[in-house]
Amino acid sequence: MSELIDNRRHRLEVLKGIIHELHDGASPESVKDRFRAVLEGVGAGEVGALESELIAEGMPVEEVRRMCEVHAAVFRDQLARRAPSHHPPGHPLHTLARDNRAIAEAVAAYRAAVASFPSGEGRLEDAQLAAWRAAHQRLAHVEGHYLRKEYLLFPFLEKAGIAGPPKVMWRLHDEIREHLRAAGEAVAAAADASGEELALIRDTVLLPMLNQIDGLTEKEERFLFPMCAENFADTDWAAVVEQWGQFPPLLVEPEGQWRPSPAEFPARLAEVPVDDAVRLPSGHLSLRQLTALLNTLPVDLTFVDSNDRVAFFTEGAERVFARNRAIIGRRVQDCHPPSSVHIVQRILDDMRAGRRQVAEFWITLHGRFLHIRYFAVGGEGGEYLGCLEVTQDVTAIRALEGERRLLEEGSAA
Helix, strand or coil: CHHHHHHHHHHHHHHHHHHHHHHCCCCHHHHHHHHHHHCCCCCHHHHHHHHHHHHHCCCCHHHHHHHHHHHHHHHHHHHHHCCCCCCCCCCHHHHHHHHHHHHHHHHHHHHHHHHCCCCCCCCCCHHHHHHHHHHHHHHCCHHHHHHHHHHHHHHHHHHCCCCHHHHHHHHHHHHHHHHHHHHHHHHHCHHHCCHHHHHHHHHHHHHHHHHHHHHHHHHHHHHHHHHHHHHCCHHHHHHHHHHHHHCCCCCCCCCCCCCCCCCCCCHHHHCCCCCCCEEECCEEECHHHHHHHHHHCCCEEEEEECCCEEEEECCCCCCCCCCCHHHCCCEHHHHCCHHHHHHHHHHHHHHHCCCCCEEEEEEEECCEEEEEEEEEEECCCCCEEEEEEEEEECHHHHCCCCCCCCCCCCCCC
16 A cells, blocks of 8 residues: 555656646657656546646646646557547447547648648638638537536536546636637638748647647547546436537537436436425525525516416515515516506417517616516426516616626626
């Protein structure tokens, strides 16, 4: 046991040294042999534990992320030779592994498209620009791949106590997204760019982006996917499959309709810690949490049931229109002045008949600009359940200009 502890401590110290060298400007190539040696024979679970331990000891995620550059330098040439996934067709890991093959091909096509950039004052020819644009549009599909990792794989890893690798990978996703955004802007303006400008874009944006995607793909195959296979139960995979279609498409489609057995929502995510919890398909809330959450929303909500009776309203600190609990169970028509009852009745009749899903109005009242919307609420079978009124004071929203990307201390927001 002491030998295992000593080995882990040794690996941690070597990895720290490598990361510090990278921070000080060393190239991934210069440290890849030591990196390969320290992780030789180490399983995916231990790599995840090492990353988590480095972060727990205070090393910033950004510094741990530098290891991914070394992963790319060490293993990039192995990706094309990797054996197909051993998971059955349709299994999420089978599909993600196939998508990685397609991503590798898209990266190669992108490299080929930018390799022929002109030099000096030359300009891109129409065919060159079309090839670059097509390669960029195809590579942009990595977003669906990354979102599935972030929202379908990472939560279960964290539940299993593996927090470090998801943090590192999510940071890499965001860096790649920023590079893709910059690359998209460059593609849009490429027709007027000189060869000198294009070379600068290629060397500072495009090639670093492609190297990052290659390195991240390799890290998934060598470490992330094995960690998921080791730690996910069938019920976890059931939840992944159930929510798979909620995200943008991948470069590939699942090859089958794989389903785990039993196919049920995972108990680990559906645990209810309190007796009065309201269980919903996407989670659970205690009655206290639910009440506070609804009353914190920056809108006023009123729900009228299928019998046109007021069933519920929120009680936020700053309501737009006065409400009191005496209206619960009252016909909504009786809650409006006679002059507007015909409008209310028409909205309800149209929604009940399926002729209208939304009705909206906006007015100025006491110097405030109010947005009032009515939504038809339907059940899974399409039956009419009632009408939701949403009222919002949008005066301050309409006055917003420019952008705010950072939190400002002391701001009311």
